[in-house]
Amino acid sequence: MFHLLLITSCDSNPNLAELCQNNKEICSEFGEDSWCKAQRNAISLAKINLVSKNSTEKIVEKDSQQYRLLVSYEDYIDCMSLASQIQHVKLKEKTVLRTNNLLKAKAKLSQLTEDTAESNHPHLLYYHWTRRSDEQALAQFLQLEGSDLLENSTAQYHLATYYVKRNINKTLGLLFYSLELHQPGSILEAEVLQTLATIFTNKEEYNQAYIWLKTYQLVKGEANDGLAEKLALYQQAYNLDNEFLDKVAENTLTKIQSGTFTTPKY
Numbered sequence: 708m709f710h711l712l713l714i715t716s717c718d719s720n721p722n723l724a725e726l727c728q729n730n731k732e733i734c735s736e737f738g739e740d741s742w743c744k745a746q747r748n749a750i751s752l753a754k755i756n757l758v759s760k761n762s763t764e765k766i767v768e769k770d771s772q773q774y775r776l777l778v779s780y781e782d783y784i785d786c787m788s789l790a791s792q793i794q795h796v797k798l799k800e801k802t803v804l805r806t807n808n809l810l811k812a813k814a815k816l817s818q819l820t821e822d823t824a825e826s827n828h829p830h831l832l833y834y835h836w837t838r839r840s841d842e843q844a845l846a847q848f849l850q851l852e853g854s855d856l857l858e859n860s861t862a863q864y865h866l867a868t869y870y871v872k873r874n875i876n877k878t879l880g881l882l883f884y885s886l887e888l889h890q891p892g893s894i895l896e897a898e899v900l901q902t903l904a905t906i907f908t909n910k911e912e913y914n915q916a917y918i919w920l921k922t923y924q925l926v927k928g929e930a931n932d933g934l935a936e937k938l939a940l941y942q943q944a945y946n947l948d949n950e951f952l953d954k955v956a957e958n959t960l961t962k963i964q965s966g967t968f969t970t971p972k973y
Contacts, residue, residue, distance in 0.1 A: 734751045736751070737750075738807065749783070750783055750812075753775045754776060757776060770826055770831055771830055774830035774834055777816065784813060791809045837868075848869075860893070860896060861885075861896060864881070867882045880970070886899060891966045895964065901920075903919040904920035907919060917941045917956075918955050920941070921938060926960065
């Protein structure tokens with residue numbers, strides 16, 4: 708049985724090559740291209756995990772992996788939509804390859820969306836509400852609030868997105884609880900951190916806003932001039948002790964990733 712590999716970047720996983728050796732058809736779904744490699748690998752890992760869940764017949768975990776696969780296809784499509792617009796004068800086959808990969812991904816996403824439309828899994832209910840404006844899916848999702856099915860990091864974040872325009876204090880509690888429930892080695896929903904930064908900015912609590920934005924930057928792990936510039940502007944505009952706050956952000960991320968984070972006072 709495969710181990711459950713829930714990570715955002717496949718390149719950092721030393722087992723990817725081995726997994727692909729045993730799942731060559733899955734890993735060769737798209738034509739090889741230097742663009743969007745991380746997103747392409749995320750699809751492969753999600754599909755391998757889905758095969759694992761099918762083999763063990765754990766329906767709840769299988770549906771969770773279907774949600775992860777849907778999101779992985781979306782990320783790949785977003786990336787490849789940009790890459791496919793780049794025209795190669797001398798290598799026109801590259802343009803054709805990227806266009807074909809994009810069309811294939813869109814077709815796969817459409818089919819998987821249709822296949823999961825009747826699922827009662829909370830992640831998929833949330834997906835169909837947010838992507839297809841399915842109000843019935845939303846109603847079913849909200850009925851699960853307080854149940855064991857929502858006692859996981861992703862579901863708590865999803866619940867927070869519903870309340871963000873309705874009850875800020877409740878939203879903060881849900882976001883912090885989402886971080887409390889984070890399991891070491893699993894995907895950390897970076898949007899939780901980004902949402903926290905936005906909320907504290909709107910509350911004019913700029914130390915907190917800086918901490919969560921910096922934590923978000925650390926999780927993304929990519930050179931992002933926009934984030935770096937925004938952090939610098941925060942520091943200058945509000946005379947923040949950025950060196951101290953950077954350390955707080957690093958310690959906060961360590962606690963989240965190790966599963967020892969606890970909800971602070973807010």
